[in-house]
Amino acid sequence: MRYSPERKEVVLKKMIPPHNRPVKKLAREEGISEATLFNWCKEAREKGLLMPDGDSSSEGWSARDKFAAVPESAALNETDLAEYCRKKGIYPEQLFRWRTACENANDWDREHSRRLKVEQKNHKQRIRELERELNRKEKALAETAALLVLQKKVQAIRADPEGE
Numbered sequence: 001m002r003y004s005p006e007r008k009e010v011v012l013k014k015m016i017p018p019h020n021r022p023v024k025k026l027a028r029e030e031g032i033s034e035a036t037l038f039n040w041c042k043e044a045r046e047k048g049l050l051m052p053d054g055d056s057s058s059e060g061w062s063a064r065d066k067f068a069a070v071p072e073s074a075a076l077n078e079t080d081l082a083e084y085c086r087k088k089g090i091y092p093e094q095l096f097r098w099r100t101a102c103e104n105a106n107d108w109d110r111e112h113s114r115r116l117k118v119e120q121k122n123h124k125q126r127i128r129e130l131e132r133e134l135n136r137k138e139k140a141l142a143e144t145a146a147l148l149v150l151q152k153k154v155q156a157i158r159a160d161p162e163g164e
Contacts, residue, residue, distance in 0.1 A: 003032070011037070012044055020089050061090075066098045074099075 003011075011030055014021045015037070023041075027034045045065065061069075073084050073095055085092050104111070 003036075008040055012040055012049075015041065016049075016089070067102055069095060070099045070102050 011026065011032065013019070014026055015023070021029075023034055023037045026032075027037055045062070069088065069090075073081055076084055081092055081095070085095060
């Protein structure tokens with residue numbers, strides 16, 4: 001079934017903030033299949049519109065949409081940013097988290113290297129501790145073995161006093 005562009009636009013507006021209607025519920029209310037609604041969302045995303053992914057919360061946004069919201073809102077002052085967030089149905093704190101995630105996205109290699117160095121340092125320290133403990137135990141074992149040998153010699157001497 002073909003739907004007019006106007007109807008499509010009205011239904012899509014119900015999916016985005018401030019309404020944030022779930023696709024399943026909207027499909028029942030409008031008498032349009034879920035697959036059609038998902039296709040409309042996909043087309044809208046391809047045209048550059050920010051659309052929540054599946055659930056009705058703002059965290060249901062795709063990574064692409066979150067990324068698109070960051071530069072869109074980067075030059076806004078506090079008042080305009082608040083209005084932008086209200087229109088999109090998100091909180092400024094969420095947008096700030098998304099911005100931070102975008103900024104850190106290219107730093108993953110450096111962060112990964114830093115974490116690896118810390119882990120390596122911890123592993124080396126643990127190895128040194130284990131080696132020290134092993135050396136201590138080897139010395140104690142050698143000492144015990146020497147004492148056993150001496151004890152056997154003493155017993156042998158006591159058992160055979162004429163063997164000299």
